[in-house]
Amino acid sequence: xxxxLDVTTPDFIRHPYPGYARARRTxxxxxxxxxxxxxxxxxxxxxxxxxxxxxxxxxxxxxxxxTQQQNLDIMPPNLVxxxxxxxxxxxxxxxxxxxxxxxxxxxxxxxxxADGLLESLxxxxxxELLSTLAIPLxxxxxxxxxxxxxxxxxxxxxWVDDFAAAHAIGSTLKREQLQRSxxxxxxxxxxxxxxxxxxxREDLLSQLVHAEVDGERVTAEExxxxxxxxxxxxxxxxxxxxxxALVTLTDHPDQxxxxxxxxxxxxxxxxEVLRFESPAHIVFRQTTTDVELDxxxxxxxxxVLPMLASANRDERQFPDPDRFDIHRDTKGHVAFGLDxxxxxxxxxxxLEARVMLDALLSRAxxxxxxxREVAWAPSFFLRTPQKLVLCAQIA
Ligand code: HEM
Numbered sequence: 001x002x003x004x005l006d007v008t009t010p011d012f013i014r015h016p017y018p019g020y021a022r023a024r025r026t027x028x029x030x031x032x033x034x035x036x037x038x039x040x041x042x043x044x045x046x047x048x049x050x051x052x053x054x055x056x057x058x059x060x061x062x063x064x065x066x067t068q069q070q071n072l073d074i075m076p077p078n079l080v081x082x083x084x085x086x087x088x089x090x091x092x093x094x095x096x097x098x099x100x101x102x103x104x105x106x107x108x109x110x111x112x113x114a115d116g117l118l119e120s121l122x123x124x125x126x127x128e129l130l131s132t133l134a135i136p137l138x139x140x141x142x143x144x145x146x147x148x149x150x151x152x153x154x155x156x157x158x159w160v161d162d163f164a165a166a167h168a169i170g171s172t173l174k175r176e177q178l179q180r181s182x183x184x185x186x187x188x189x190x191x192x193x194x195x196x197x198x199x200x201r202e203d204l205l206s207q208l209v210h211a212e213v214d215g216e217r218v219t220a221e222e223x224x225x226x227x228x229x230x231x232x233x234x235x236x237x238x239x240x241x242x243x244x245a246l247v248t249l250t251d252h253p254d255q256x257x258x259x260x261x262x263x264x265x266x267x268x269x270x271x272e273v274l275r276f277e278s279p280a281h282i283v284f285r286q287t288t289t290d291v292e293l294d295x296x297x298x299x300x301x302x303x304v305l306p307m308l309a310s311a312n313r314d315e316r317q318f319p320d321p322d323r324f325d326i327h328r329d330t331k332g333h334v335a336f337g338l339d340x341x342x343x344x345x346x347x348x349x350x351l352e353a354r355v356m357l358d359a360l361l362s363r364a365x366x367x368x369x370x371x372r373e374v375a376w377a378p379s380f381f382l383r384t385p386q387k388l389v390l391c392a393q394i395a
Contacts, residue, residue, distance in 0.1 A: 003030040005039055007380040008170045014376060016281070016383075017322060020310035028294040032380075035067055035169055037303040039282075043314035043334075045293060046306040050283075050338040055291045057083050058341060060284030060303055065166050067303070070175040072166040076186050077225035078232065080341060089213045090226055091344065097145070097204055100347040106141075110352060113140050114359040121394045126370070129246055129388040130239065137356055138238035141348070142230060147203020148192055159185045160235050163228075167284070168379040189227050190220060204230075230345075238349045240279035240384035241270070242356055247385060248273055248324055250369035255326050260361045269326045270353050274312075274335035276324050281309040281383050283337060308334045309383065364392035 003026035005019050006012060012019050023030040023041040030039045040046050049056045061081040066073040079090050096102065117136055121127050139153050162181040165173040193209050200206040208223050249256040249269075259265045282305045289300050298304065312333050313321040336343035343349070361367075368391050375386045 003027060003041075004033055005030045006033040008034060008378075012380075013378050014374075016309065016380075017313055020307060020313060023307075024310060024314060027296075029296055029298070032169070032305060035303075037064070037169075037305050038298060039310075040293070040304060040306045041310040041314075043311040043317040046308065046311035046334060047338060048293070049285060049304065049306045050334070050341075052291075053083065053340050055288055056285035056304060056306075057288050058087070058285065059083065060286040060305075061167070063286050064169075064284050064303060068166070068171050070171070070173065072171065072173060072175060072178055074175070074179050074182050075163060075166060076182055076189075076228040077221050079225045079229035080233065082225070084340065086222075087340065090218070090222055091340075092213065093208055093211050093218070093226055094204075094230065095344050097207065098344045098348055103348045103351055106348070107351060107355065110137075110141065110355040111359065113137060114356045118359055118363060118394065124392075124394050126389060126391050127394070129390055130243055130385065131387075133356060133360065134239045134242040134246075134388075135235075137242070137352055138235050138349075141352060142234040145204050146227065146230065147196075147201055147205050148189075152188075155184070156231065157235075160232055163232050164236050164379075164382060167381045169381070185228070186224060189224060193220065193223055193227075233343070234345050234348070236382055236384065237279045238345075238352055240382055241273065241349060241353050243385050243388050244277035244279065244383065245270065245273045245353060245357060246388060246390060247369075247374055248277060250367065250390065252324055253368070255324070256367065259326065259357075260367075263358055263361065265326055266354050266357050266361075267350070268330075270350060270357070271330040271333065272324060272326050272328060273353075275318065275330045275333040276312070277383060278309040278312050278333075278335040279383060280335065280337075280381070282307050282381060283341075308337070363395045365395070367392040 003023045005023055020041055023039060028042055028045050030041055032039045040049055058081050114137060117133050121132060139157060140150055143150050143153060159181040162173060162178050165171055166178055192205055196206040196209045200210060208226060211218055259269050285304045287298050287300050287302045287304060291298050312335060315321050336346040370389060370391050377384050377386045
């Protein structure tokens with residue numbers, strides 16, 4: 001007996017958590033409609049799958065796009081879709097640059113960017129969060145780290161939007177549009193990398209292009225797979241975290257007052273947002289062999305989706321999981337994944353969210369959301385408002 005979960009209905013998009021709860025109660029696997037992928041809903045199963053990269057391959061990303069109506073299997077190469085041993089070699093190129101110690105040094109720089117963005121809202125009584133703060137901050141950070149021009153930000157945004165849309169189940173993205181974005185992306189970044197090869201600068205692209213793995217130069221395609229992963233991984237997820245933080249804060253005015261009163265609570269608050277409104281609701285895997293999960297045999301080649309957002313609401317792991325509580329123990333949430341693909345950008349994402357929230361909350365008085373209903377993006381992959389209008393007096 002297995003539950004079915006239709007992830008395209010307006011009800012599910014508005015409020016997916018009752019569907020996840022039903023799936024967890026019914027069986028360890030549920031059938032995702034409309035595409036028949038297998039969803040893993042329970043915390044301990046999600047953890048098990050994430051720790052078993054031998055039998056649950058990240059080729060799931062590539063395979064899922066090929067099953068879309070428009071066959072969207074045209075994308076720049078991406079590190080997250082690779083398996084060992086190639087995966088580990090390339091991942092090694094970025095973990096140091098994104099380590100907690102390295103990113104801690106970015107704090108003053110991030111604060112300046114956040115303050116600059118907030119400056120443009122000075123005196124406003126109403127503003128739209130995504131376009132003014134939540135989208136620009138991560139984009140500015142990643143393009144400046146890579147060392148490419150911030151004046152191309154709108155173009156980068158369009159590419160990244162298209163790449164993420166290719167993973168929205170039941171995507172309506174046109175194949176031609178994805179092809180155009182893929183070509184433009186590869187063309188632009190190949191040229192940028194080539195420039196750094198001739199003339200190194202003080203940026204991440206230059207570090208990448210001159211890196212060696214086991215004494216060998218990294219190929220152009222491998223370099224692109226790292227850049228793609230950074231640009232896709234670092235943008236919409238972080239935008240979503242900042243936006244979801246404001247959704248939950250405005251839904252819980254008592255906790256908003258508490259956090260605003262005591263900014264030292266912001267890190268704990270962010271962890272609870274990551275658990276309660278996880279930006280990435282699912283990750284993609286594909287079985288490399290027949291594999292048994294809680295007595296059910298999954299055939300080789302099956303598409304399996306560990307549902308991080310369901311695991312983070314599993315009552316066996318987090319008591320009273322649907323209650324948002326900044327004082328709860330959030331240890332063990334899986335919003336950044338686990339094991340070999342664990343998000344290398346987690347320290348940066350947490351820092352960006354903390355700095356932005358700190359800057360906003362210290363300047364915003366009477367912060368509230370005028371409309372109860374949130375315009376959630378129609379995506380099963382990424383949980384984020386498309387727009388979020390807020391009222392406040394910004395000093
Ligand atoms: C991987 C979530 C921010 C770069 C992942 C994975 C998750 C995740 C769940 C694992 C994917 C899998 O197992 O298949 C998030 C969330 C973020 C965030 C929720 C923000 C709140 C960032 C940032 C960067 C980044 C800021 C970079 C600047 C990456 C990369 C990978 C990854 C490169 C692939 C790692 C690998 O395959 O080894 N992220 N991420 N992420 N993330 Fe993040």
